[in-house]
Amino acid sequence: MGMTMSQKILAAHAGKESVKAGELLTASIDTVLGNDITTPVAVREFEGAGLTSVFDKSKICIVLDHFVPNKDIKSAQQCKCCRTFANKFGIENFFDVGEMGIEHALLPEKVLVCAGELIIGADSHTCTYGALGAFSTGVGSTDMAYAMATGKTWFKVPSAIKVVLKNKPAKNVSGKDIILHLIGITGVDGALYKSLEFVGDGVKHLNMDERLTICNMAIEAGAKNGIFECDEVTERYMKDRCKRAPLRYKADADAEYERTVEIDLSALSPVVACPHLPSNVKAASGLSGIKIDQAVIGSCTNGRLTDMREAAKVFKGRHTAKGVRTIVIPATNEIYLDCVKEGLIEIFIRAGAVVSTPTCGPCLGGYMGILAENEKCIATTNRNFVGRMGHATSEIYLASPYVAACSAVNGFITDKAEGL
Amino acid sequence: MKVVGKVFKFGDNVDTDVIIPARYLNTSDANELAKRCMEDIDPTFANKVRRGDIIVAGENFGCGSSREHAPLAIKSCGAACVIARSFARIFFRNSINIGLAITECGDAADDAENGDEMSVDMTSGEIVNVTKGKRYRTMPFPEEIQQIISRGGLMKAAK
Helix, strand or coil: CECCHHHHHHHHHHCCCCCCCCCEEEEECCEEEEECCCHHHHHHHHHHCCCCCCCCCCCEEEECCCCCCCCCHHHHHHHHHHHHHHHHHCCCEEECCCCCECHHHHHHHCCCCCCCCEEEECCHHHHHHHHHCCEEEECCHHHHHHHHHHCEEEEECCCEEEEEEECCCCCCCCHHHHHHHHHHHHCCCCCCCCEEEEECCCHHHCCHHHHHHHHHHHHHHCCCEEEECCCHHHHHHHCCCCCCCCCCCCCCCCECCCEEEEEEHHHCCCEEECCCCCCCEEEHHHCCCCECCEEEECHHHHCCHHHHHHHHHHHCCCCCCCCCEEEECCCEHHHHHHHHHCCHHHHHHHCCEEECCCCCHHHHCCCCCCECCCCEEEECCCCCCCCCCECCCCEEEECCHHHHHHHHHHCECCCCCCCC | CEEEEEEEECCCCCEHHHHCCHHHCCCCCHHHHHHCCCCCCCCCHHHHCCCCCEEEECCCECECCCCCHHHHHHHHHCCCEEEECCECHHHHHHHHHHCCEEEECHHHHHHCCCCCEEEEECCCCEEEECCCCEEEECCCCCHHHHHHHHCCCHHHHHC
């Protein structure tokens, strides 16, 4: 029996010729990641176990991104804990304010992750790096602590769902619409414990930012990982930036998939995931009765340059509707700088938006845009669970940057803006 | 390892944001987290739950974030076990790693109601709903995993 892409990467990292779904194995890790929320718990476990060394100081990434610049004293203490640990062990990829960005935008941008590699991170959206052809999955802090010490962790080899993307995406249909559409089909646990492997002739029409968005939300279908085949787009993205040689893995022709889902990208339209599950997906055009109080454009899902350009396309020459608070958050300093160079920041500000330095902030209800009782927000983020962005009665509608911007200028949910 | 307690029943897709909202993640102090456990779906839960009580839920319990604070909050608020139809992957792994007893049993989860008295024997895999007079069998964890849970988590078991 052949292997899927994900299975091949796991086998290679476990020193095995072949593996089967359900098999337990111990694998060597290329990169271990943590952030300012999960790392302090990992540090406590690490020190509590009396560990005194890390397996490789060049293979651990610690990114302060959730509550920075520090939102309060407790957050400051947590960041201090990360900083002290990073300094003590000489962690080479420690990113503090000024260098940090939202982790899942930062690591691909700096190409700290590469095709064919195995990455675990104490953050559920670590599955993002599958866009680069890597096996990448989220774990908890204890797993992070163990991996920092040993460079290894155990896995149950996942079965897989094949997602065949066909044709060129319809106008204004982005990576976000594709992944939301898929989650609408699978449900929030339809890919539980499984890999989502994206293939098909539609893939070539998706740039790296869109692929990162798609893999980022694999977890919202319950998946262990999402992965794209490495192609010319991937190689161009990594060229001149990655010091390591990318390894291209292709699924065997006789690889076993539990299910195949085909999506005709040319037949899709912009969609929105309504409260309170990412699987509650509806056509954006049918939601014009929903007035919004806030729009958030950013996050590890949609805070990259492509997303900023999509939003700016709508905001150029238009203004945020009265009563709507629009918050734009480029995910890294590099993206922020690109936005400055391209004149996007001026477009956002003239449209009545505020632009923040990189932070996860509002996505998880940390700070920088918390919702009050009964308020509604359209957001390019990844989760719309009860209370995720603030008060337990507030509501989050997940959408692409294009739809979020159209909604911000109209004051209600829509995929249209006058004159566009 | 056997636990006996009162049932607190929840539905499907109980996510980590309701188990412990991120606004409280500026600390990882277990006692602080315990006070906020389940706040957004049942603000009275943290006050009502007693040591040894059992959380029962439907499908995909613990979906969402990788925050280990979620099983930590449940464990430190006193709940001794979570029975669910199914668990989200990262939550499942985190629970074992921090020593929170969890078990998948769809029938037991479907039948249980708030306030029922239940017992869970993690060693034999037997679950009893004392109130309803019903018995269920689940596949017990391998001994190695049972050891991790009973010793309080992976790092403690490794010592």
